[in-house]
Amino acid sequence: MNDSFLKDAFVYLLAAGVLVPLFHRARIGAVVGFIAVGALVGPHGLGRLADTLPLIRFITISSPERAAPFGELGIVFLLFLLGLEFSTARLWALRREVFGVGCLQVVLCGVPLAFGAILVGYPPSVALVLGSVLALSSTAVVSQLLIDQHRALAPLGQLVIAVLLFQDLMVVPILLAAELLTGNAPDVLTLAGLALAKAAGAVALILVAGRFVLAPLVAAAASTRSRDLIMAITLVVVVGSAAVTHRAGLSSALGAFLAGMLLSETAYRHQIEVDLEPFKGLLIGVFFVTVGMSVDFAVVLPRLGWVVAGVVCILVVKVAFTFAAGRLMRVAAPTAAEAAVLLAQTGEFAFVVLALLAASGALAPADAGVLVAMVGLSLAATPLLARAGRRLGRRLDARLHEGLAVPPPTRPERHVIIGGFGRVGRTVAEALDEEGVAYVALDNDPRRVAEARGAGLPVYFGDAGRAEMLERLGAERASAFVVTLDAPNAAERMAAAVRQHWPTAAIIARAKDAEHAHRLSALGVAGVIPEAQEASLQLAARLLTQLGLPDEVVTARTETARARIEAALARARSQGGQRI
Incomplete structure (x- = not known):
């Protein structure tokens, strides 16, 4: 363990323990606080002054890439804990929302966003990938907000989580399309068939292993009455399930959610929730800090007008068409409206796709920087969107019940x-x-x-x-x-x-x-x-x-x-x- 790693850890813990509570007291919210702190102490913020002012190095994070895996682990824990609140029967009951509202949301939002990218000047193939990835929402941010508001099991929460689950399933075709743009895919049909087979096999493996292996394994650990052993086995279940879906090209969060769902009907779910809660909070904070560190002010500021205009356009398109998707599937207007506003931001998966397109040359570095800034800004706006969505839902609800x-x-x-x-x-x-x-x-x-x-x-x-x-x-x-x-x-x-x-x-x-x-x-x-x-x-x-x-x-x-x-x-x- 080198000094740079210890220094970065100290800066993060200082931000989590001092700066973020100040944001919270100012009624800004922890999510925006972590993102703002990441932008401030990252290499594109105060880190730019590190060469001229050596003391700045002690209050900045020098290696965002080193912190990124911890942030991803936070998302995994978050979705695992969310899965513990669900069950197989409840997920099956939501199949209409997952494959109905979820599919319509991705299609209805992705097509106009792709068309807008073509109008801006991107080639149709790149625009299709960009429209699809921008149509996705942030599983990490939205799930955290639902948990904080104790609404994960409410009708709104179930609808939103159903849409997010379908979006996680869309990771495979979007990554496949991005891979094709890099020119490294020799046979399209073979690549598509292999990817779909791996994804289906991964989900089936988790479902079968969860029933016949994971639950008995946790029960055996619990019989020893050792909290350390229960924690160790739980971590094996969480990380192992996430790794299986990740290797199959799916979202690692999806694997963690499925594992949590399979353990939700066991007698040990409450003990697991209590033991994992502190880890989830800190690690998800690392993820939000890395989101803030991804914003390059040198690229963004000269194009700030375009960035803000792009974010507004994305939000408007997604709110309108997500609401339309909900209403087409006969979701009540207040719930559909609040869900549409809550899902209006873009997701963290966009960072992966944008990095892949930039590395292959399909996106110019400046364009990739602007898009990354737009994604980060939309994520930061999510708490404000959540408040606006809740007010809109209440107004529509009140109007429906004027009598x-x-x-x-x-x-x-x-x-x-x-x-x-x-x-x-x-x-x-x-x-x-x-x-x-x-x-x-x-x-x-x-x-x-x-x-x-x-x-x-x-x-x-x-x-x-x-x-x-x-x-x-x-x-x-x-x-x-x-x-x-x-x-x-x-x-x-x-x-x-x-x-x-x-x-x-x-x-x-x-x-x-x-x-x-x-x-x-x-x-x-x-x-x-x-x-x-x-x-x-x-x-x-x-x-x-x-x-x-x-x-x-x-x-x-x-x-x-x-x-x-x-x-x-x-x-x-x-x-x-x-x-x-």
Whole structure:
């Protein structure tokens, strides 16, 4: 291990531990943070000054090629963990999305992008490869965003992952076409047949080995109760599966996903997830850093206008035609729209194809540099695209459910207004129903509202933090307000609106934790129920009962602890700023 390697590792860890958290605090996001750090400390950023300012060498990464394999390993771990969330039955249920939406997306996006490349001046053969590779999206970035948002198993997540899986299958024909452009393919039919046979054999090998070898192997390791051995066998499974598909010309991430999917139904999936999670986070960060280091500012800046225009054109084309692909396969408009925006960027596989075309002379070095910059910029824009897509999906969802937002047909008196109709709000509503107390609920999730309305419940679509919405529900005649919203900011907005417009109203609020309870109490909410503390009190009471204490002693202990918490909240309300 030489000094250069240790220095590069130190710079990366410094960026991951110091610079990226600063980006996160600025609400920029870890993905963009890693890409920006890579552009800054890479050979095309501050690294250009290393010859004139020797000290710069100690804060730059001198060898991006050496870090690239670690980044690819991060993608492999990411897709393996994603595969653990799926099963063979679930993947089979998604076959329509994989081969229907996925195929249409690649074709509908690839054709206009290839035509655009021809208009720019590329030969038709090169333009076809470029259009196909630009039609693909980033498995690494999109999957990470879905996992961070806990939406991998939601309808949107399943649709997006299905499209990404088909795109991974397209790696073989695209690489085959790129190989033909290099002039090294003597027999097209033989090469195509061999490539397809290797790909099919690799997938079959993983599926068979997963059922008869991988699962029993992990079970044997688990029987030893040695976490080290379980980790070692898991790494063998992950890397081995990725290597098999890589050698067959497929994406290594596809092999890792299949291996994870085959182990998803075993009893060891949760232990594997916990053990691999830290490795995945760090290694995927290396990948994003290498993406940032691929941007050559000397090539990009003189052509910055073309780069930005090209990225905008790619995004517009992919959003429009991916949405069309979803709608043609009868995907709901809100889901299709959000998926189209989320998949609008180009994928990391483009770096491989562009490097191959540049090395063969099919692409001029300057053109390859501009295209690499466009790919990197579109990847960096993905978190912003994800936010825009989510807002667009919600707007379309709300428009489809406009009928849910109508005010109640009657003018209730002495009723309860519930903000949020999730599990807590529904439980409160059921208790009120049993006692014959009228209630009206507001929720900003159209699907949840539609489900409740279908059951005949008085639930309406709207923002419970807006006084005008509460007023339409008869807030001035309400006997109490119950705040059960999941998001702390939304809960505080509702409490503040009620306190400002109806200062004498009774407010009962659910708090996520002590800090949230403090903020609600400072707003004047008298009935704050800290969710975490209440759960801990019930847990302690159950434990004391199991230990043999009499019921009256357990009740007394619990009430004493609850009184202590309520006294702290009362002090917060009276003092307005003291921490609990």
